[in-house]
Amino acid sequence: MAPLGCRATQIFPRPDLFLPGEPASVDVEDQEMVFDDGSKNQHRIGRIAITNTIGQSGLDTYAAYGNEDGVRKKMPPERFMVAKSDLLIANGAQPARLVEKWVMELLKDRPVIFHDKTSDIKKFYHFDAAKFFKDHCTLIDTQELYSGLDGNKQPSLATCARLILGEEIQGMVHSPVEDSQTAMKLYLVDHPYDRATKLAEMKANGTYRKVGAFSMIYEQPKDTYKGKADKKTAFNTANPNNGSTKKRVRKLKQAQRDKATKFDVESESTHSTDDISTTTAGASATNGGITNNNITVESNTFNLTLGAGVSISNMSNYNFAPNSTGGGHPANHNTTSNGSTQTSTSSDKVPAPKKYRTKVDQYEAECVAANEKAKKI
Incomplete structure (x- = not known):
């Protein structure tokens, strides 16, 4: 049962309302996807209804899609009965992926009636509906059956209902249940289906198997028809930082x-800098920032090569600083006789560039x- 306030009449599938091989009629009211990057708008299921040959509703539910970065949901005019509030799980909408699975499971191995099938089939978002219907269903389009009616190659459902059935539909609102029932009536005009007789025959020859009201197998058949590069896959490929990925x-x-x-x-x-090597020529020499009795080096490690007549003992103070004004740090060093190389390392690390x-x-x-x-x- 639909929650209070939900405008859908059968939010869970009822496979028990369909005989094996019985025709089913489908109608879809859509919601629109508006892309922030300016791509062409696309349509997907907003509400979908499936009815049998006697007008019973085997499914009538709203499809809930998650929010996606870069995509805005645009609702049709109110007369189509698809509003943002209808598409909330809290208000009875069902996850769109599950809805599409239900639809394919209900319609498998039976004639399926649409009015403008091309438009409705494109509204399936998660699965390749075109391939599924081609493999498992016989598709009938009442718009094609009555092409040329009233001088129109693609007559509207309302026109067909008025001229063929003598009925007025789609007055103040568009109900997918009413549209689905009307498409079925148009099909049955030239393709009658005696449901009561079929049921009696099945019971007599033992081919009838009663199906529970809520016995729908939610698991998709082995061929899940995920192979197509559908709208979502294409969008995610073009937008790798999209929230859906x-x-x-x-x-x-x-x-x-x-x-x-x-x-x-x-x-x-x-991090540490490269080593600094400096050579002195004498005790009073100034070379590379080194002066007699004082050494100032902005580095972690330096190599000092002493010239002839110069001893490391002449250099009484080693000053290591991270910068010219940052103050010094005590050094670890050893006294070395002249003619050799002195290596000292500061006790603190100095950030590298x-x-x-x-x-x-x-x-x-x-x-x-x-x-x-x-x-x-």
């Missing part, structure tokens, strides 16, 4: 964040690379 790239983005964090730590504590100006620059560069990789997935 977050699951696919979640690990990739986490790796980006991990790299950015690691970059910050290394920049602050573990960064490849990127800020961590934001680093992160943005990683994101660009990740996006390029995601497009190839």
Whole structure:
């Protein structure tokens, strides 16, 4: 039973209302997809109804689609009875993917009647409905059956109902149940189906198998018709950062964040500059920023090669600073006789020049690379 306020009349499928091989009629009212990137708008199921040959509704439900980045849902005029409130799970709408499975399960191996089948079949979003109907159903389009009526190659359902059935439909509102029932009546004009007689024959020859009211097998047949590059797949391929693909790239983005964090730590504590080597010619010589009795080096490690007659003992103070005004740090060093190389390392690490100006620059560069990789997935 539909929740209070739901305008759909049969939100769960009723396979027990259809005999094996009995024709079924389908009508779809759509919702529109508007793409922020300016792509052509597309349509998908808003509400769908399926009726049998005596007008009973085997399914009448709204389809709920999740929100997607870059896509806005546009509702048709109110007379089509598809509003945003109708498409909420809380108001009785069913997950769109499940609705499409129900539809294919109900319609499998039977004649299926549409009015303007091409338009309605395109509204299936998750599965390749065209391939399914071609493989498992006999499609009848009442618009084609009555082509040329009233001088129109594609007469409307209301026109066919008025001129063939003598009925007025689609007054103040468009109900998919009413439209589905009308399409079935138009089909039965030239293709009668005696349901009571068929049922009696099946019971007599033992081919009738009673189906429970809610015994629908929700599992899709082995051939699930996922092979087509449908609207969603095409959109996700063109927009790898779209919200609908977050699951696919979640690990990739986490790796980006991990790299950015690691970059910050290394920049602050573990990077070091290249070694600095300086050679002196004498005790009073000044060379490369080194003066007698004082050494100032903005580096972690330096190599000092002493010239003839110069001893490391002449250099009484080693001053290591991260910058020219940042103050010094005590050095670990050993006294070495002249003619050899002295190597000293400061007790504090000095940040190296960064490849990127800020961590934001680093992160943005990683994101660009990740996006390029995601497009190839």
